[in-house]
Amino acid sequence: MVDLSVKIGALQLKNPVMTASGTFGYGREYEDFIDINELGGIVVKGTTREAKQGNDYPRMAETAMGMLNAVGLQNVGVDSFIKDIYPGLTKYQTNVLVNVSGSTIEDYIETASKINELEAIPGIELNISCPNVKEGGMAFGVSCQSAEAVTLAVRKVYKKHLMVKLSPNVTDIVEIAKAVEGSGADSVSLINTLLGMAIDSHSRRAVLSTVTGGLSGPAVKPIALRMVWQVAKGVKIPVIGMGGISSAEDAIEFLLAGANAVQIGTANFVDPAVTIKVIEGIKRYLNLHKIESVGELVGALSVEK
Amino acid sequence: MKHIHNFTISSNERQNEEFVVLTLNCEAGELPAMVPGQFAEVRVPNEPAAYLRRPLSIHDVDYQKRQIKLLVQEVGKGTRALCALPVGSIVNLVYPLGKGYSLPESKEVLLIGGGCGVAPLLFLGRYLKSHSIKPRFLIGTRTASSLVSIDAYRELGEVMITTEDGTAGTKGYVIHHPVMRTETPDFKQIYTCGPEPMMRILAKYANKYNISCQVSLENHMACGIGACLCCVTKTQDGHKCVCTEGPVFDSKYLQW
Incomplete structure (x- = not known):
């Protein structure tokens, strides 16, 4: 019997497979396809202080092995989340994290303090990297000073696991990771989407209503893998890797690069049962290679010549 | 499920x-x-x-x-x-x-399809017939050669056709067909699927004659199950996912 469990700070995960925010709704959308309780954790939709209508349609463009999105954090707001959605999440026997976003530091503090009171939520993922909102979002994640400021402020009011989701749209992601580590983050997750765009050559117009959007899917995997590898070498806190993971092999590559756990995002749209297949595949891999614990894979990449 | x-x-x-x-x-x-x-x-x-x-x-x-x-x-x-x-x-x-078409209050129905929008109307026609409602179809297409086989539709009820170039049926768009041009329409329910400009015109028509109108939207989707929030349309209650709240909507609910 192989051991799939991993620890991310104080979080105990039964396996290293989580779902990425914005791709898994509030879990209930996938209940017809999989048993949510079998996952290591889920990160629910980005939540803000006030309800957000998000960007205008069109919000999506298919690209080579991936997609662009410009949803713009459409969500019901933290108060409605607590009243209407949270009760339904308490039944899950897995780690349910809430992705928290905002336009000002005060927004982040207010939302995080309210979620701090929710017993069944063992952690938040601080979203300082959404490329699709005009103010804030990614702006906090692209400089060390602002990443530090928002992490410090939230750390003061948020007492449970604080994961910070990093933007790949920066010159040096390791510097940002170190800055949030120094400001009290318990872990970092990466990468959020890469800023991109799509043009319809026939109509000569941008495909997305916002012109630019966030690229995700298998197309971004090599970049994500490189960034996870760099960040894992640069920080001591756990790293959660994501970016184009669609199979057990993909997930294992991220673990080898130094991720303690992974999140699966866009692949959920292609196969709503992909997460369970990845967990089963990791199990098979461990058996095949006679490895007792998945933890042995973390950072086990060999780069010697 | x-x-x-x-x-x-x-x-x-x-x-x-x-x-x-x-x-x-x-x-x-x-x-x-x-x-x-x-x-x-x-x-x-x-x-x-x-x-x-x-x-x-x-x-x-x-x-x-x-x-x-x-x-x-x-x-x-x-x-x-x-x-x-x-x-x-x-x-x-x-x-x-998604949510499909719902049964009408009146048995006088007209099913209007434009282009690929005829797709759900065959299943709908069969469904209505099984509920003792006789469907009538109005199918609009660009030209005769882009018309799909209408035999299966004809088995269920009357089929009327418009083509933009007049190569089959009435020349023009569906709205130009005689059945739509009378001041006293002989139907109380429109079911439609097709290009959005066509459905917007039909929604206006339905409002004018106080007819109920169910439209089926086909926005670009990723997940299809309400998780990604990409396929939204503007409704009286703000952005709603076409994949889960639709694709069929009462035309009055949409902000058209």
Whole structure:
């Protein structure tokens, strides 16, 4: 019997497979396809202080092995989340994290303090990297000073696991990771989407209503893998890797690069049962290679010549 | 309940240059109950250019034979690959998705399809007939050669046709057909699917004559199950997902 469990700070995960925010709704959308309780954790939709209508349609463009999105954090707001959605999440026997976003530091503090009171939520993922909102979002994640400021402020009011989701749209992601580590983050997750765009050559117009959007899917995997590898070498806190993971092999590559756990995002749209297949595949891999614990894979990449 | 099932293609009938009807046999056993207007998210096999699934209306259902039909219009790489699939190919479907058409208050109904929008109307016509409502179809298309086979529709009820160039039926758009041009329409319910400009005109028409109008939208989707929030449309209650709150909406609920 192989051991799939991993620890991310104080979080105990039964396996290293989580779902990425914005791709898994509030879990209930996938209940017809999989048993949510079998996952290591889920990160629910980005939540803000006030309800957000998000960007205008069109919000999506298919690209080579991936997609662009410009949803713009459409969500019901933290108060409605607590009243209407949270009760339904308490039944899950897995780690349910809430992705928290905002336009000002005060927004982040207010939302995080309210979620701090929710017993069944063992952690938040601080979203300082959404490329699709005009103010804030990614702006906090692209400089060390602002990443530090928002992490410090939230750390003061948020007492449970604080994961910070990093933007790949920066010159040096390791510097940002170190800055949030120094400001009290318990872990970092990466990468959020890469800023991109799509043009319809026939109509000569941008495909997305916002012109630019966030690229995700298998197309971004090599970049994500490189960034996870760099960040894992640069920080001591756990790293959660994501970016184009669609199979057990993909997930294992991220673990080898130094991720303690992974999140699966866009692949959920292609196969709503992909997460369970990845967990089963990791199990098979461990058996095949006679490895007792998945933890042995973390950072086990060999780069010697 | 939504399912992920593999289907085998048992026939691939080309209608004309643009359209193919695929008949799919469910490998998993009994089909789940489906409502006309619901759709399937279809994985395109062996086509790396089509990463995401393609949302396609359920065109027809035969529960006894465990068969569903899909009417596929070739518009891009994904649909072209689907239309080229030979008999015996396996395709994977996530289905049945979304909210379909609901039964009318009045038995006087008109089903109006434009282009590929005729797809859900065959299943709808069959469904209405099983509820003792006689469907009438008004089908609009660009030209005679892009018209799909209407035999199956004709078995269910009267079929009226418009073409933009007048090569079949009445010349013009569906709104120009005589059945639409009288001041006293002889129907109380419109069911429609097709290009959005056509459906907007029909929604206005329905308002004018105090007729109920159910429209089916086909926004670009990723997940099809309400998770990604990409396919939204503006409604009286703000942005709503076409994949879960629709694709069929009462036209009055939309901000058109």
